Amino acid sequence: MRFAISTSPQRCTWEWLLEVWQRADEIELYESGWTFDHFYPLFGDSTEDCLEGWITLTALLQETQRIRGGVLVTGMLYRHPAVLANMASTLDITSKGRLELGIGAGWNEEECEAYGIDLGTMEERFERFEEGLEVMNLLLTQERSNFSGSWYTLTNAMNNPKGPQKPLPICIGGAGLRRTIPAVAKYAHHWNYGSQSMSLKDFQMRHKVFLQACDEIGRDPNEIMISTLLQYSGDVAETIEQAQEFEEAGVHMGIVSLPKTEDPAVIEDIAEGLSVLS
Numbered sequence: 001m002r003f004a005i006s007t008s009p010q011r012c013t014w015e016w017l018l019e020v021w022q023r024a025d026e027i028e029l030y031e032s033g034w035t036f037d038h039f040y041p042l043f044g045d046s047t048e049d050c051l052e053g054w055i056t057l058t059a060l061l062q063e064t065q066r067i068r069g070g071v072l073v074t075g076m077l078y079r080h081p082a083v084l085a086n087m088a089s090t091l092d093i094t095s096k097g098r099l100e101l102g103i104g105a106g107w108n109e110e111e112c113e114a115y116g117i118d119l120g121t122m123e124e125r126f127e128r129f130e131e132g133l134e135v136m137n138l139l140l141t142q143e144r145s146n147f148s149g150s151w152y153t154l155t156n157a158m159n160n161p162k163g164p165q166k167p168l169p170i171c172i173g174g175a176g177l178r179r180t181i182p183a184v185a186k187y188a189h190h191w192n193y194g195s196q197s198m199s200l201k202d203f204q205m206r207h208k209v210f211l212q213a214c215d216e217i218g219r220d221p222n223e224i225m226i227s228t229l230l231q232y233s234g235d236v237a238e239t240i241e242q243a244q245e246f247e248e249a250g251v252h253m254g255i256v257s258l259p260k261t262e263d264p265a266v267i268e269d270i271a272e273g274l275s276v277l278s
Contacts, residue, residue: 009051073173075106092163236273
């Protein structure tokens with residue numbers, strides 16, 4: 001199994017994040033690191049501190065040499081996809097080809113209400129998500145792009161210069177059966193299984209839908225890496241057990257979510273334990 005780290009930039013200092021990433025950069029077991037795209041902290045008191053994910057990622061990639069990085073995942077509703085495509089190309093250049101472009105539909109009602117962002121109905125947000133994916137695909141691959149949809153319009157639009165990765169790897173996060181998983185089959189190089197259930201049984205059910213979606217459009221599912229979050233609660237043996245179960249079910253990469261209460265050096269202890277599976 002392959003491994004990465006998740007350091008959502010909430011309830012922690014910049015100094016903590018930087019030390020974790022720099023330590024991970026020295027450990028080959030960790031191939032990538034991930035922030036998130038929220039402005040309020042999740043899971044608990046939403047009045048606590050939270051750094052912006054893309055700016056944080058940009059700084060972390062500048063302060064490291066090897067490790068790849070992404071936002072797990074960028075909410076399509078927060079930025080026009082043409083703006084996001086330009087951001088991605090630029091960061092791919094400045095990081096020397098280490099960007100992973102994570103994208104999702106977006107869902108956080110509290111943030112949208114606070115900032116006056118139109119979240120929309122479930123149907124509307126996925127229509128916007130699918131159009132945004134098409135817009136980004138055009139801008140990341142073509143010299144000039146035209147597009148006319150219900151949500152977005154491009155007129156002879158450019159996104160230059162493009163980054164060194166061709167194609168730029170796209171990670172789609174989510175587990176929706178009707179819209180998200182078919183979008184994974186069509187656009188993604190990486191599927192991050194993310195569900196509130198987050199159970200092995202739930203993944204197995206959704207993995208069957210993923211395989212069917214690939215078959216329906218003639219896509220080889222082996223072209224798409226599958227990842228899931230692994231929890232570390234102080235006992236690396238439990239994390240290893242999670243990784244083994246999901247690997248047997250078809251997951252290729254475990255992204256270890258690090259508690260902010262731990263010293264950054266814990267990343268080395270976790271790596272030592274997980275090395276038996278790599």
